Amino acid sequence: MGRSPCCDKVGLKKGPWTPEEDQKLLAYIEEHGHGSWRALPAKAGLQRCGKSCRLRWTNYLRPDIKRGKFSLQEEQTIIQLHALLGNRWSAIATHLPKRTDNEIKNYWNTHLKKRLSKLGIDPVTHKPKSDALSSIDGHTKADSNLSHMAQWESARLEAEARLVRESKLRSSSLNSQLGLSGSGVDPGQQLNKATSTSTQPQCLNVMKAWQGIWSKPTKCGLVTGEGSSTGGLDLESPTSTLCFSDNSMPVLTVGFSDNPTMSSLDLIPNSSSGTFEGAPVKEECDEEYMGGEYKRMVNSAVPLNTGLQDMGFSTTVDSPWSSESSKVGNEHIPVTNFIEGFTNLLLGNSINDRNSVDNTSGDGDSSDNGDADAMDCEEFEENKNYWNNILNLVNSSPSDDSTTF
DNA sequence: AAAAAACTCAACCGCGCTAGT
DNA sequence: AACTAGCGCGGTTGAGTTTTT
Known part of the structure; x- marks a missing residue:
């Protein structure tokens, strides 16, 4: 019973x-x-x-828990991910290394939620509260965005659940191969291995696909406006750079281009999971944060876009870090830009402005559905303003001396 | 200085899911 | 197929602390 x-x-x-x-x-x-x-x-x-x-x-x-105040980057990440995932604290926690879901949940409920409310933003929908009034039929333009998000998130959750299961299987088989249970290996190290494996972000893979989908149809040129025609290898984004550290590990820097005061976020690839892990940029991060745990580089055979394959997409990738693009179906997606696309989606992007200007003067081909294009640009402009408001608020909050731990 | 209110966060609770039998 | 054990998640609680009156 x-x-x-x-x-x-x-x-x-x-x-x-x-x-x-x-x-x-x-x-x-x-x-x-x-x-x-x-x-x-x-x-x-x-x-x-x-x-x-x-x-x-x-x-x-747990030894791999970071305690103390949340950094600015962590706050931004929480707000952004909450907009996408809602109260899925464990999913959000996978993108905040060393933070527990419980801690994030508490921090949201006691700090961030109130801050958004004070700004007049509904912390549940992440929409300005006045939107509900200004909307004629109760649906805002952003609803269509949220609908996309919901669809992708649904697929993502399924894929993530599978990934976790597979990860556990791999982990247990690896442990048995290493003979961890009875060997002379330091138990503490065993623990660290186990816990670090379990905290590696898994679900950003779907963002690549998401970014690809979002970058494709809009003529505002979300991300790949120019690059897509060349096979999606455009790495010359104004807001992201792909650089290689001393040990040849690519670090994707995402900047908040419309807010010069905003710190950027480095995304360090986790080669064992094929995802990127967020970390503050050098000026603000502490040694521990950027330490070995997050700079681990393992030549893993795990495909970069396992998540996409899990979702039923046909994916190909040459090697985890040598290839800058992958395929979703027959479409090339610039993998190195996926988080930029994610950020673009949330923040809007100066690219939009540039391309929307281009489009208004547009050629004959792009004028076919100009109304729809204008609408897309409008939506992204709204999104950009909204997220800039949020992030500016976080930035300017009097309680924010939280850039240190 | 004291009481009240507000805040914080560790811990609990109950539910849903999965694996094993 | 039905049932059980176990785990993980999200919501909630309440004791302790801090701030305000």
């Missing part, structure tokens, strides 16, 4: 954890790994339910 209760056994302790309990849990997991959470408390000598132990570990004791 129903689920067996987890925490209603008599004698099990609840409430705040004591340092002694923390120590017991930490020592046990470091030595044995957590194994079955339900069985763990008895083995570790704790009068707690397994669920409580798991929560304490994942939200507090």
Whole structure:
């Protein structure tokens, strides 16, 4: 019948954890790994339910957790991802290394939500509250964007779930191959490997496809306006650069071109998952953040666009970092620009302005559906203004001395 | 200085999903 | 197919802390 209760056994302790309990849990997991959470408390000598132990570990004791104030970049990431994903805190957390879903959730509820509300922005829909009034039939122009987002997100979630399963399988098979359970390998290192693997972002892959879709139809020239005709290899975006660090690891820098005061966000490729991980630019990031954990470079055989394949797209890629484009169906997508497209979608992009000007003077071909084009440009202009407002708010907030940890 | 209000965040709760039997 | 165990997620709570009155 129903689920067996987890925490209603008599004698099990609840409430705040004591340092002694923390120590017991930490020592046990470091030595044995957590194994079955339900069985763990008895083995570790704790009068707690397994669920409580798991929560304490994942939200507090785990070694790869960063505590303290959220950085500006983290705030921006949370706001942007929340607009896309809603209250899917665990999904958002995969893009904020060392932050737990619980912490992000709390930070959203206690800080960011209020800040957006004060700005007159609905923190649920991320739309200006007045939009509902100005809209004739209750639907705003942004609804069409959100509809696209919802469709992609739905597909993304399915793909992500599969990826996680596969990742677990790979991880467990790797562990067994390495003989981790009984070898002389440092348990702490085992833990770090396990946890770092589990926190690697998985779902940005779909952004590539998303970016490709978004960049394709609009004549505002979202991202690939000029480059697409050359096979999507345009890397000369005004707002993104692909550079290579000393160890030949590409770092994609996404700038907020319309806001000169805004810091840029470096995206460091995680070659084992085929995704990019966000990290602050050098001026603001701390050593730990940019340390080995996020600069790990493994020559992994995992395809760059596993997520796309998972979604049923036919994808080809030459090698994880040597190829700047991949195929979705028959369409080339500039992979290195995918996050730019994501940011463009959220922030608008100066490219839009430039190309929209071009289009207004346009050639005969582009004048076929000029009304629709104008509408697209209008929508992107609205999006740009909206996101600039949000990000400016975050930037200018009096409580924001949070660029340090 | 004290009380009240507001805020923060660790922890709990219940549900849904998946894997195993 | 039905059931159970276990895990993870999102929503909520409440104790402790800080700020305001």
